[in-house]
């Protein structure tokens with residue numbers, strides 16, 4: 249094991265079904281262009297980032313069918329296929345990007361099935377390691393959406409099922425039909441509305457994948473309490489935001505996204521950063537109001 253690989257060990261591990269992953273993970277959405285609508289300007293750079301993730305010991309990469317119409321899945325295949333045995337690639341279906349930055353749930357079983365088949369082809373695999381229902385579609389009976397995942401699992405097309413942006417009730421309803429191997433909800437040091445779901449996942453030992461972990465880069469900016477704590481620890485603000493998540497719960501896996509090798513290195517190095525009680529106390533009051541969070545989400549493509 250190299251020195252850089254040793255860092256990620258510091259983040260600890262969780263079980264996703266029968267698989268074990270390091271908690272510090274990687275979100276591939278930023279491998280597309282800025283609007284998550286087309287290919288990146290520099291494809292070779294995106295490939296370097298994906299390869300560097302694996303080099304650093306990351307063994308859980310998150311993507312989706314709708315990130316630039318499958319571009320991020322294609323890049324992962326180009327960069328990493330044949331995949332290392334221990335690499336778990338998670339993808340999603342059930343949310344369409346109908347215009348740049350405008351996302352709509354689509355949970356009809358035929359659509360979920362089609363998108364699963366398309367992801368299998370783009371990823372170049374016979375089975376998807378972890379397949380999420382990206383959004384619950386209020387216009388389709390819930391059990392039909394979960395039933396579609398169950399069918400895909402029974403057919404061997406997906407190994408494990410996950411749910412994204414869900415409530416405790418939805419997790420429990422889904423568990424009557426499938427085993428929920430992971431939950432993926434928005435969560436970071438300043439956006440903690442998902443705390444009850446996180447605590448439910450802790451009780452149930454379900455891994456909780458936190459999306460928006462550095463708030464689309466907002467938490468990496470200077471002149472904040474996060475930046476003050478970072479300066480004291482000789483770390484960067486993004487690292488403090490990630491270390492806070494790792495500290496918050498041992499079922500929590502941050503999935504920071506980046507298009508930069510330097511940021512990726514920095515983010516993985518946060519695996520060994522420890523916050524003292526005094527730092528945690530100073531970060532505790534940091535809460536974004538709901539309208540501020542909505543504005544941030546609306547400002548970028550991350551609003552999916």
Ligand SMILES: NC(=O)c1ccc[n+]([C@@H]2O[C@H](COP(=O)([O-])OP(=O)(O)OC[C@H]3O[C@@H](n4cnc5c(N)ncnc54)[C@H](OP(=O)(O)O)[C@@H]3O)[C@@H](O)[C@H]2O)c1
Pocket residue numbers: 274275276277278310311382412413432433458459460461462463464465466468486487503504505506507508511512514515550552
């Ligand atoms: N389930 C869902 O509904 C859902 C929704 C959104 C996202 N996701 C998943 O969650 C992942 C993360 O979401 P996200 O990308 O929106 O949020 P994020 O990880 O909080 O923020 C990513 C942004 O932060 C910047 N960044 C990353 N590391 C940095 C560092 N060390 N210093 C400064 N800036 C840094 C990146 O810019 P650079 O490229 O310049 O580094 C990028 O613009 C996605 O990749 C995707 O897999 C899931």
